[in-house]
Amino acid sequence: MKERIAAVDIFRGMTIVLMILVNNPGTWASVYPPFLHADWHGYTPTDMVFPFFIFIVGTSIFFAYSTKKSNVATYKKITIRSLKLIGLGLFLGAFTLTFPFVKDFSEIRFPGVLQRIGVVFFITSILFLNFNWKQLMAVTAVILVGYWVVMGFIPVNGIASTFDRAPNNLANYVDLKLLGTHMWKDDYDPEGVLSTIPAVASCLLGVFTGQILRTKRQNKTTILMVLGSALVLLGHAWDFVFPINKALWSSSFVLVSAGWANLILALIYYITTIRKVQFGTIFNYVGANAITVFFLSSFVGKLFGLIHVGTANVTLKSWFFTTFYVHDFLPAELSSFLYAFTIMSFYCLIALILYKRQIFIKV
Numbered sequence: 001m002k003e004r005i006a007a008v009d010i011f012r013g014m015t016i017v018l019m020i021l022v023n024n025p026g027t028w029a030s031v032y033p034p035f036l037h038a039d040w041h042g043y044t045p046t047d048m049v050f051p052f053f054i055f056i057v058g059t060s061i062f063f064a065y066s067t068k069k070s071n072v073a074t075y076k077k078i079t080i081r082s083l084k085l086i087g088l089g090l091f092l093g094a095f096t097l098t099f100p101f102v103k104d105f106s107e108i109r110f111p112g113v114l115q116r117i118g119v120v121f122f123i124t125s126i127l128f129l130n131f132n133w134k135q136l137m138a139v140t141a142v143i144l145v146g147y148w149v150v151m152g153f154i155p156v157n158g159i160a161s162t163f164d165r166a167p168n169n170l171a172n173y174v175d176l177k178l179l180g181t182h183m184w185k186d187d188y189d190p191e192g193v194l195s196t197i198p199a200v201a202s203c204l205l206g207v208f209t210g211q212i213l214r215t216k217r218q219n220k221t222t223i224l225m226v227l228g229s230a231l232v233l234l235g236h237a238w239d240f241v242f243p244i245n246k247a248l249w250s251s252s253f254v255l256v257s258a259g260w261a262n263l264i265l266a267l268i269y270y271i272t273t274i275r276k277v278q279f280g281t282i283f284n285y286v287g288a289n290a291i292t293v294f295f296l297s298s299f300v301g302k303l304f305g306l307i308h309v310g311t312a313n314v315t316l317k318s319w320f321f322t323t324f325y326v327h328d329f330l331p332a333e334l335s336s337f338l339y340a341f342t343i344m345s346f347y348c349l350i351a352l353i354l355y356k357r358q359i360f361i362k363v
Contacts, residue, residue, distance in 0.1 A: 005213050007269035008059055010280035011261075013287030013351075014268075015052045020297045020347055022046045026321040026339030030332035035340075040165055041243040043256065050113065050246075051202050051257035052264075054120055058206025061125050062214070070129040082122035084363050088295050089114030095299075097306045110182040111175075111191035114295070119196055124203040133211060136204055143201040144251040148242045150194075151250070163243050163250070171195050171248050188247060195249040202249075205231075205258040209265065221274060224266035231259030282348050285355040291363040292354075297347050 025031045034045045068074045089112040096103045127139060154161055156168040165188060167173065175183055175192035183189040212223055235244065235255030244252045271277045286293055304317035325335045354360070 005063075005269070006272045006284070007265055008056065008063070008210075008213070009287045010268050010272065010283045011052070011265050011287075012056045012060070012290055013283030013285065014280065015049060015056060016286050016290045016294050017283060017344055017348065018049045019053065019294060021340050021344045022049060024297070024301055024340045024343040026325050026336035027318075027332070030336045032333050032337060035337070037246060040247065041163070041245050043244050043246060043253065047246040047253075048257050048260055051199075051249075051253070052261050054117065054199055054202045055206035055209070055258055055261040057117060057121055058124055058203035058208075059210035059213070060206075061121070061128055061203070062207045062210025065125060065128055066210075066214070068129065074129065075126070078122060078125045081363065082118040085118030085121065085291070086115050088291075088363070089116075089118065092295070092298055092302065095302065097303075106181045108182055109184055109189070110179055111184070111189045111193070111196075113191060114291075116191045116196055116199060117291075120199050120203045123200050124207065127200075127204070128207055133208070136207065140201045140204045143198055143204075144254060147198045147201075148238075148251045151248070152242060163245065163248065165247075169248075190247045195247070198249045198251055198254050201251075202254050202258060205254070206261070209262055213269070221266050221270045224262045224269065228259045228262030228266060231255045231262065233259075235259060282352065286348060286351040289351055289354050289359075289361055292361040293347050293351050295363075296350065297343070301343070 022035050025035065036044060037046050038044050065074070090108075090110070092114065093109040093112055094102050102108075127136060131139065151163065151170050152161060154170055156170055156173045159168040161170050162168050165172065167187070169188070171192055171194040172188040174194045175189050176187065178193050179189065183192070209224065209227075212220060212227070217223065232255070235252045235257075238252035238255065242250050242252050244250060244256055246253055268280065271279050301317075304320070305315050307316040308314060309316055309319050321335075321339050325339045326332075327335070330338075
């Protein structure tokens with residue numbers, strides 16, 4: 001069995017920890033700006049978290065399937081895992097407390113974080129098993145350029161397309177036609193159908209990084225730093241004609257997010273592998289049960305928002321937050337952050353217990 005690369009495990013766990021942190025503020029009315037998504041174009045640190053995980057999925061695909069054969073058994077394993085991820089995501093979107101514990105069909109959101117991970121994992125794994133690295137690079141380029149052409153130059157209902165949040169935005173238009181009421185917002189979904197295609201490119205860029213990490217070169221840190229810097233610069237250059245946008249998962253966004261992922265991974269690799277510094281152990285614990293911890297945090301978080309306490313129609317989350325975190329001497333944003341930090345710490349503890357007991361739940 002090949003030796004695991006600590007930096008990858010730490011980066012995976014770090015990403016999940018950040019996902020939990022940004023998804024669970026005490027109140028969305030008071031959040032520090034870096035912990036919010038960009039309104040539309042542009043990006044914040046929070047906008048990088050999900051593409052980081054998609055990227056590391058690609059890196060993990062390289063490690064897991066580089067020695068696998070393209071046969072029925074492998075395809076079956078990939079398909080089952082993809083369906084599990086999609087099923088868990090649909091469950092989160094459909095669950096409610098009232099019998100029969102499923103929302104009315106028209107209210108169920110079909111897309112979601114786990115659904116996108118499942119779809120992207122499936123497509124990328126199949127591509128990886130059937131094409132060499134040069135062909136995969138060509139596929140990545142075609143996806144990125146093709147998405148830009150499709151989004152920027154195909155009219156919508158006879159009207160010139162736009163990258164703004166508008167009816168003549170092709171990604172939003174396609175989602176509305178295909179998904180109808182099953183979206184996050186009335187007019188768009190950040191994990192929509194069309195924008196899932198460039199997410200495959202994010203995953204493929206992670207595959208290439210996995211290949212770099214598996215080489216016997218001594219200058220891997222330098223390679224990752226140069227690659228990351230180049231992708232960030234190229235993405236920002238592309239931003240002038242195809243804006244960096246997480247909701248659309250624009251091609252420029254793919255490059256910028258993958259660039260930052262490479263830069264951060266290079267730093268972690270340098271600290272842990274080159275300098276041999278003990279770092280990020282708790283992230284390693286979280287990464288060992290990444291999907292389990294994320295799903296649990298999402299499900300319990302949803303329960304906290306659905307369960308009401310007392311007679312004032314106050315949710316359990318609101319009661320817990322206002323009772324223990326809201327004080328006159330604390331700024332509202334700090335109270336909200338401390339709540340999120342507590343939630344994050346709790347799931348880090350859960351991950352630690354699972355790891356120490358050697359419980360690894362594979363999805």
